[in-house]
Amino acid sequence: MNDTSSKASIVGAYESPRRQATRLHPFALQMECISGALADAGLSLSDVDGLCVAAGDWAEGGGVSSLTEFAEYAGIKPTYFDSTDVGGCSYIVHAGHAAAAIAARLADVVVISYASCPRWWPLNTPSFDPFVLPAGPGQFELPYGPTLISAYAMFAQRHMAIYGTTSEQLAKVAVTFRQHAANNPDARFRTPLTIDDVLGSAMIATPLRKLDCCVVTDGGGAIVMTSRERARDCRSKPVHLAGFGTAVARTQISQIDHDLTTPAAISGPRAFAMAGVGHADIDVAQLYDAFTITPMLALEDLGFCAKGESGAFVDDGHLTLGGMLPSNTDGGGLSSNHPGKRGIFTMIEGVRQLRGEGPGVQVPNAEVALVHGLGGTFCAAATAILTV
Amino acid sequence: MTALSSPVTDIVSDPFWKATQAGKLLIQRCPVTGRHQWYPRAHSIYAPEATPEWVEASGRGTVFSFSTIHRGNGPIEAPYTCALVMLEEGVLILSRLDGIAEEEVQVGIPVVVTFTSSPDGTALPVFRRREAQP
Numbered sequence: 416m417n418d419t420s421s422k423a424s425i426v427g428a429y430e431s432p433r434r435q436a437t438r439l440h441p442f443a444l445q446m447e448c449i450s451g452a453l454a455d456a457g458l459s460l461s462d463v464d465g466l467c468v469a470a471g472d473w474a475e476g477g478g479v480s481s482l483t484e485f486a487e488y489a490g491i492k493p494t495y496f497d498s499t500d501v502g503g504c505s506y507i508v509h510a511g512h513a514a515a516a517i518a519a520r521l522a523d524v525v526v527i528s529y530a531s532c533p534r535w536w537p538l539n540t541p542s543f544d545p546f547v548l549p550a551g552p553g554q555f556e557l558p559y560g561p562t563l564i565s566a567y568a569m570f571a572q573r574h575m576a577i578y579g580t581t582s583e584q585l586a587k588v589a590v591t592f593r594q595h596a597a598n599n600p601d602a603r604f605r606t607p608l609t610i611d612d613v614l615g616s617a618m619i620a621t622p623l624r625k626l627d628c629c630v631v632t633d634g635g636g637a638i639v640m641t642s643r644e645r646a647r648d649c650r651s652k653p654v655h656l657a658g659f660g661t662a663v664a665r666t667q668i669s670q671i672d673h674d675l676t677t678p679a680a681i682s683g684p685r686a687f688a689m690a691g692v693g694h695a696d697i698d699v700a701q702l703y704d705a706f707t708i709t710p711m712l713a714l715e716d717l718g719f720c721a722k723g724e725s726g727a728f729v730d731d732g733h734l735t736l737g738g739m740l741p742s743n744t745d746g747g748g749l750s751s752n753h754p755g756k757r758g759i760f761t762m763i764e765g766v767r768q769l770r771g772e773g774p775g776v777q778v779p780n781a782e783v784a785l786v787h788g789l790g791g792t793f794c795a796a797a798t799a800i801l802t803v
Numbered sequence: 804m805t806a807l808s809s810p811v812t813d814i815v816s817d818p819f820w821k822a823t824q825a826g827k828l829l830i831q832r833c834p835v836t837g838r839h840q841w842y843p844r845a846h847s848i849y850a851p852e853a854t855p856e857w858v859e860a861s862g863r864g865t866v867f868s869f870s871t872i873h874r875g876n877g878p879i880e881a882p883y884t885c886a887l888v889m890l891e892e893g894v895l896i897l898s899r900l901d902g903i904a905e906e907e908v909q910v911g912i913p914v915v916v917t918f919t920s921s922p923d924g925t926a927l928p929v930f931r932r933r934e935a936q937p
Contacts, residue, residue, distance in 0.1 A: 550811035555842045558808050558927055559899045560872065560879040568870035569887055576868070576910035621871040621905070669841060669887065669897045673867075 423514035424646035424653040425801070427456030427639030428766040432601040434752060436633040437535045441476030442488045444530035448637035449489065456639045457650030458524060465495035465516060465525030465640075467509035472500065474536035474755060475529075495522035501663055502790025503703055506638075506759040507797035511659035513640045523641060527762075530635025531754035552667050564628060564706070565620040566668050566792035570675055571708040572622055578723035580711075582622055584730050586613035588707040589626050589749050591734045596746025599775040603630040604750050627707040629748035629757075636759040638766065654766045657692065657783075658800040660685025666794050678796035679716035679787060686785075686798035694718060697800075698781040699768045700740050701761035703788040704747040713787050714740075717798065736776055744768060745775040758788035762799065769803045808878055809923040815845045818857050823926040828862050828916045830892060831855035841894035862916035863933065864890040871905045888914055888930050901929040 429451030436444055445468070453459055466489070470481035477484045482498040495516050497509050506527050513525040549557035574580045590610055596602035608626065616625040646653035662681035665671065687693065700719075702710035711725035719740055720728040733739040743749070745764045748757045765784040767773050784801040812820050822829045831840050835850035839858070847853040869886035884900040886908075900908060901917060914930035921927050 548811070549808055551813070552842050554810035554812060554816060556897045558810050558921065558925070559885050559897060559929075560808065560875060560877045560883060561885045561897060562872055562874075562876060564874075565870040565872050565885050569868040569885070572870060573868035573887075573910060618871075618873045620873065621869075623870075667842065667897070669895045671887075671895070673895070 422518040422643055423640050424643050424655050425510070425638050425640050425762070425766050426646045426649040426651060426653050427452035427454075427458065427637075428763045429455055430601070430636040430760060430763045431530070431634055433634055434601065434603050434632040435534055436532050439532065441470065441474065441530040441532050441635070442485055444532065444633070444635040445470070445485065445528045445637070446489060448530060448635040449526055449528050452526065452528070452637035452639045455651050458639060460489070460491060462524045463491055463526050464493055465513060465522035466491065466493040467497040467506070467513060467525060467527040469498050469500035469505045469756070470529070472531070472755060474533040475531045495525060501795035503705065503756040504758045504788030504790045504795055504797040505756060507659070507762060507786060507788045507799050508661050510638070510640065510656060510762060510799055511661055511797065514656045514659065517640060517642050523645070525640045526637060527640070527759065528635070528637035529756060529759040531756065532633040533631055533755055534633045547666060556667055556669065561668060562620060563792065564623055567706045567708055568620040568623045569668065570671070570712065570793065571706075573675060574708065574711070574723070575622060578726065580726035582614060583610050584726035585622070585627055585707040585711070586610045587729045588704070588710060588734070589613050591729070592704060592743045592747040592749045594735060595744050595775040596750035597775075599746050599751055601774065602746040602751040603632050623706055623708070629705050629753035630750065632752045632754055634752045634754040636763050638759065638762055652770050652803065654769045655802045656799060657802040658686040658688070658690025659798065660689065661795070661797045663795040664793075666791060668792065671793070674722065675712065677712050677716050677789065677793040679713050679789065679798065682796040682798040683717040683787070686800050690800035690802070692783055692800060696783045697740065697785045698783050699744060699765070699778040700742040700785040700787065701744070701764050702742050703758065703761060704743055704749050705753065707749070709789065710742065712793065713789070717785070717787060736778065741776070741778050744773045744778065751775070758797070761786045761788055765799070765801045769801055809921060810925055816843055819843050820925065822859075823918055823928055826918055826926075828860045828928050829857045830860045830890070830894060832858045839892040839894050841890075841896050860916075861891045864888040864914055864930070866900070866908065866910055866912050866914055867895055868910055869900065869908050871908070884908055886930065899929045901931045903932050907932075
């Protein structure tokens, strides 16, 4: 085990049951989540000396100084802080950084929190689809009107053309995660889906249809991390951050790897190496699923199947109980919740699985969880391996 | 929204936008390695100390991938098709397809550059179908 990673544990985790939080400011929702996570750990706000918040994006409530804004709102003066914002996986990145900070004794108790309220947020705060300005590099792309979804769609379209992946295989991802959501009382949608339901839903950006896209919910979550030593005194069963890896690769659509490799191919091996585990050791995975194509590319780049073979992997039922890699056991972003940057929820569900508390489907006796997120349109990636 | 989508040009990109007004598509080439790069930058990504030189692209390429946007959120009326075009010079460029019916678009079809004028007067390179070379 790597020295840096093995010294930190997750001792608190809380996901808000809210899916609609009309007129509740995202900062207030974040505080609910922090309180929940601290209570889970048996700690209080006065124990917290580290704060990780990236709340400056649309509907997250803050501006470019969201960390100081939120620390003030919370009423704390943290000495370790991180507002790295590389999109949806930012909170997995924060966990990796926090582990290093805890090992270096820069921090003792770190809270990582997130909330966003896209269902009621009234301001057109700066967020240009897909997240860039029509200046500098963006001057060559924004004038064409690409949407965030169309960027993912171009990955999917190319994947279908060169590997023979089908719309049915993409749909199977949504259908599988909906099965997992059926038992999750908080999931946004729980009614079972069929492949035909997905194929019959409205086309958004070819080849992605409405049910290939994540749900849009308000929501939030938080985790609490501390040293393995201190974790022994906490209320809940500690989950160790055994390994993590991060990578950033690009932003503009034109800069994608010609073979569709995403930075998961960098973050994944680093996380596995640090944790000292292999693919066969992973009992359960949480794979960021903004769109059906998203976890498919993660499966390939993390090495769970060969490049181009994720369609068959999904089709064979490997993402559900009894398969090689039960994934998104809470229903994921495609069914449970997706306020915008859902990386925090992949961490929370990873923790719940290792405690035997999964609200959707529970993998029996899970001991090793892989949590993976991406940011932007496969621009950044973060992978964490959790153990008990 | 319309104003946001107009390119904010700068002193590095001026030659590019000036050329599009004249119906030419410029890309950059590294003077050290000879490799092409897209998008235009002040430095070569292959030899960062070198200043790239402008060269005229053939304008020919193939559709690497595409997406027809049925639900847009900007000033352009849907549906429209954004595409990644692999230029003959080996670089990928994001653009839009012009005059090709949605059902005729496929990965791999040959395309050639043409220019449309934006409301702000910018000449924007887009791509239309071309007959494949024998």
